[in-house]
Amino acid sequence: MNGAKLRQQIAFSVLGAITLLIVVPIILVILYIIINGAGSITWQFLTQAPRNGMKAGGIFPAIVGTILLVVGTMLFALPLGVLSAIYLVEYARDDLFTRMIKLSVVNLSGIPSIVYGLFGFTAFVLLLHFGTSLLAGSLTLGIMSLPVIITASKEALESVPLTYREISLSLGATKWQTIRYCVLPYAIPGILTGTVLSLSRAAGETAPILFTVAAFYLPRLPHSAFDQVMALPYHLYVIATQVPNIPLSISFATALVLIALVFLMNLVSIILRAHYRKKRLW
Amino acid sequence: MEPQAKIETKDLNLFYGTFHALTDVNIRIPARAVTAIIGPSGCGKSTLLRCFNRMNDLVEHTQVTGRIAIDDQNILEPQTDLIALRRKVGMVFQRPNVFSLSIYNNLKFGLRIHGMLSRRNEIRQSVRTGLEQVGLWDDLKDKLSANAHTLTLEQQQRLCIARVLILRPDIILLDEPCSALDPIATLRVEELLRVLCKDYTLVIVTHNMQQAARVSDFTGFMYLGRLVEFADTQKIFTNPAEQLTEDYIRGSFG
Numbered sequence: 085m086n087g088a089k090l091r092q093q094i095a096f097s098v099l100g101a102i103t104l105l106i107v108v109p110i111i112l113v114i115l116y117i118i119i120n121g122a123g124s125i126t127w128q129f130l131t132q133a134p135r136n137g138m139k140a141g142g143i144f145p146a147i148v149g150t151i152l153l154v155v156g157t158m159l160f161a162l163p164l165g166v167l168s169a170i171y172l173v174e175y176a177r178d179d180l181f182t183r184m185i186k187l188s189v190v191n192l193s194g195i196p197s198i199v200y201g202l203f204g205f206t207a208f209v210l211l212l213h214f215g216t217s218l219l220a221g222s223l224t225l226g227i228m229s230l231p232v233i234i235t236a237s238k239e240a241l242e243s244v245p246l247t248y249r250e251i252s253l254s255l256g257a258t259k260w261q262t263i264r265y266c267v268l269p270y271a272i273p274g275i276l277t278g279t280v281l282s283l284s285r286a287a288g289e290t291a292p293i294l295f296t297v298a299a300f301y302l303p304r305l306p307h308s309a310f311d312q313v314m315a316l317p318y319h320l321y322v323i324a325t326q327v328p329n330i331p332l333s334i335s336f337a338t339a340l341v342l343i344a345l346v347f348l349m350n351l352v353s354i355i356l357r358a359h360y361r362k363k364r365l366w
Numbered sequence: 367m368e369p370q371a372k373i374e375t376k377d378l379n380l381f382y383g384t385f386h387a388l389t390d391v392n393i394r395i396p397a398r399a400v401t402a403i404i405g406p407s408g409c410g411k412s413t414l415l416r417c418f419n420r421m422n423d424l425v426e427h428t429q430v431t432g433r434i435a436i437d438d439q440n441i442l443e444p445q446t447d448l449i450a451l452r453r454k455v456g457m458v459f460q461r462p463n464v465f466s467l468s469i470y471n472n473l474k475f476g477l478r479i480h481g482m483l484s485r486r487n488e489i490r491q492s493v494r495t496g497l498e499q500v501g502l503w504d505d506l507k508d509k510l511s512a513n514a515h516t517l518t519l520e521q522q523q524r525l526c527i528a529r530v531l532i533l534r535p536d537i538i539l540l541d542e543p544c545s546a547l548d549p550i551a552t553l554r555v556e557e558l559l560r561v562l563c564k565d566y567t568l569v570i571v572t573h574n575m576q577q578a579a580r581v582s583d584f585t586g587f588m589y590l591g592r593l594v595e596f597a598d599t600q601k602i603f604t605n606p607a608e609q610l611t612e613d614y615i616r617g618s619f620g
Binding site for chain 1: 419421450451452453456459461465476479533
């Protein structure tokens with residue numbers, strides 16, 4: 085073997101080993117959680133409220149709370165994010181104002197989640213009198229999710245070839261018709277990916293919901309958007325730090341449910357993406 | 367006798383920012399004929415073509431002065447209805463740009479955006495007429511729901527022409543429509559253009575001089591943003607008035 089080939093072999097092996105190194109911790113974490121938590125996952129655990137100082141019973145209200153929060157976040161952040169991305173890509177001129185918007189979107193994604201929590205508490209809970217509620221929590225998580233949704237949607241829209249817009253306009257379509265029929269359908273897979281990514285982050289966040297929605301212990305389902313809910317990440321934090329003498333397996337089982345929920349969301353996005361991508365050939 | 371002009375420009379100047387892309391272009395494009403615009407790359411022939419349906423509006427910092435009359439109507443007026451204009455003045459691009467949709471939906475697209483969707487069998491009739499006009503109906507009538515990207519490039523380009531025809535335009539602008547096609551497909555598309563020019567006014571931009579000679583009735587030669595010469599194709603290619611035209615046609619530059 086000559087020198088160049090050997091070096092090529094070495095580079096290849098090093099790169100492969102490093103990639104493997106990245107996968108190892110993820111697999112270990114998941115395996116560890118499954119091994120320690122799977123035993124405690126029973127039908128009761130998934131469908132019952134916690135009992136006996138949260139040492140027994142299930143986590144049903146927390147599961148429902150997290151799902152409701154994700155849905156609420158999506159209802160708020162998806163339209164706002166996609167519409168502003170459309171504005172930025174299709175309509176905005178490249179002027180100072182646009183650049184300021186783009187800069188704030190970038191900066192928004194760099195803000196620590198606890199700051200979002202405090203902002204949500206001041207703005208939604210206190211100022212707008214929503215109280216500690218599903219609404220306040222969803223809005224807070226929504227604002228936190230916006231930058232990722234906007235950035236992903238922007239990239240998806242920008243990746244639609246310019247010629248599509250050109251043909252559509254040359255056939256006499258208005259700008260809105262062009263966006264509606266020639267741009268959006270092809271941008272949907274990318275938009276979906278970004279949305280699900282940011283929503284699965286939102287599902288796992290604790291800090292933003294800490295002061296805005298999360299209930300320490302509330303063994304019933306919410307009655308309205310102005311009700312508090314339990315949520316999986318906060319529940320996990322509570323039982324891991326605030327409840328003494330709780331079986332460790334309950335914490336692991338809760339973590340496992342949270343991870344499974346996030347995986348499920350990603351799976352749905354993959355299926356949707358594959359479905360839309362069939363139409364996209366260019 | 368001077369034939370009636372379908373498109374007529376008067377002192378047309380166009381700037382992209384500070385770049386002077388078209389200088390004092392005065393051209394009279396006759397109705398129901400094929401007019402070819404030739405010239406070396408970057409001479410402004412595509413830019414001129416894109417003036418006729420105001421596609422240059424899409425480029426930021428474009429400034430146009432002068433007059434472009436289509437049927438004696440100045441289309442540079444600010445109140446020009448661009449939607450009606452672009453329906454009347456269709457455009458076929460260099461690449462066969464079909465949408466990644468079925469053949470049927472590619473054709474339906476224009477009908478939809480212009481609110482021409484009527485009853486289902488009328489749409490089918492329009493689609494059929496459009497495909498017949500470009501000689502695709504017999505080949506494609508059984509696979510209208512196939513994705514248009516599965517067609518050959520020649521078929522795709524014919525479909526693009528049908529997509530324009532279905533909106534019943536007066537004028538069809540073709541921006542190097544054959545440059546992605548092989549020589550035989552090119553000849554067949556040129557034959558189609560000869561048929562279409564009985565009913566439509568065609569303006570074709572090409573850097574292929576043989577193509578201009580084969581397909582057009584009139585030819586304009588452009589150089590550095592100016593229209594150097596405009597005359598019968600036969601005259602341009604056998605006895606041009608300008609030395610520059612002669613040099614270009616002989617292949618001395620370009």
